[in-house]
Amino acid sequence: MTALELADIIGIICFALSGFLIAVHYKLDILGVFISAFLTALGGGMTRDVLASKTPYVFTDTTPVLLVMATVLISLILKLHKIDDLEGKTVFIISDAVGLVSFAITGALVAIDNEFNFLGVLILAFITAVGGGTIRDILINRVPSILVSEFYATVAIIVGLVTYGLHLLGLHSLFTLILVFIAGVALRLLAYYRNWHLPTLSK
Template sequence: MDIILFIEYIGIASAALSGFLFGVKKGCDWLGLFIAAFLTALGGGIIRDVLVSRDIYSFTHYMPVLIVIVVLFISRFFKVYKKHELEKKFIFIFADAIDVICFSIVGAMIAIEFGYNIFGVAFVAFFNGVGGGILRDILLNEVPWFMRTGLYGTISFGVGITYYILHLVGLNTIFYIITLLALGITTRMLAYYKGWQLPPLKD
């Protein structure tokens, strides 16, 4: 299996778990839980595919939706939603960092494949990275998470721009992709635990 595809599957699983937990907090029924998990895990990819005018990957391949369904049933079976503040645990934050960085890289790759310039690549990477979370938060009447936590959206933009530069100089090989993934995850984890954020506008 392609390493990026494998990492993307891990990202889908962690994002689905995030959506599931948000849905549980909001008291959703099973349909609501599925929609919350589905949008969180796959919503960014849907936005990406609409932006580049290609067939929606999640609707032409079985694995992404199957991963979401499996995560739902595993989460229910092991009752992970009863774990105290699971979404604040290291393993959950780490998994979430994996999915946003991986999705951002994949978005940048696809945008370049469709001939987008640096602005298009940055925005497709951003929407692929955080778009699912935006859709989930709108659905569950929350302020989008990327607006209030550790440079979430900023890092997604940065990953997209960095990948575009790597592409320009011919360094978009698996070594540099994995390096970018590692640096992105590290930056996201540091931003979360150290409380880094862009300064608000003040008079």
């Protein structure tokens, strides 16, 4: 299993869980729960593949769909939907952080494989990481997390930048990507618990 495949699997599972928890928080019906999970887990990757002139892999490989369905079903069996204030619970915060960093890495790797330049790598890392969640937020009529959340999308950009830097330095390996993953998740969690935000222009 390649680093790209591993990061993709981790990202899909974690973002499917994140989408499930958001859907429960907003009291969506069972169809809405599955749609939220699918959009969060697969929306960014589909957008990434289109930009990279590739057929979205969810149309050619059943693994991503099965992962999302299994994640939702297991969450239902464990009765996670019966826990109050799921969006503020540790399970949501961690799953969202892991999904964010995993997908930022996969976006950067796809861009590097397609010989994109610096800007292309950053954009694909960004879109893969936050694209699905943004589509989901718009669908359920809430302000997308990337616009208001504490140091959220910035983490995806930093992870993409570091991944590209490793590629340029010839240090691109599974080991170094694992280190980037750990550091990215730690940064996101630190930003959440320390309530770090980018400056705003409001009074």
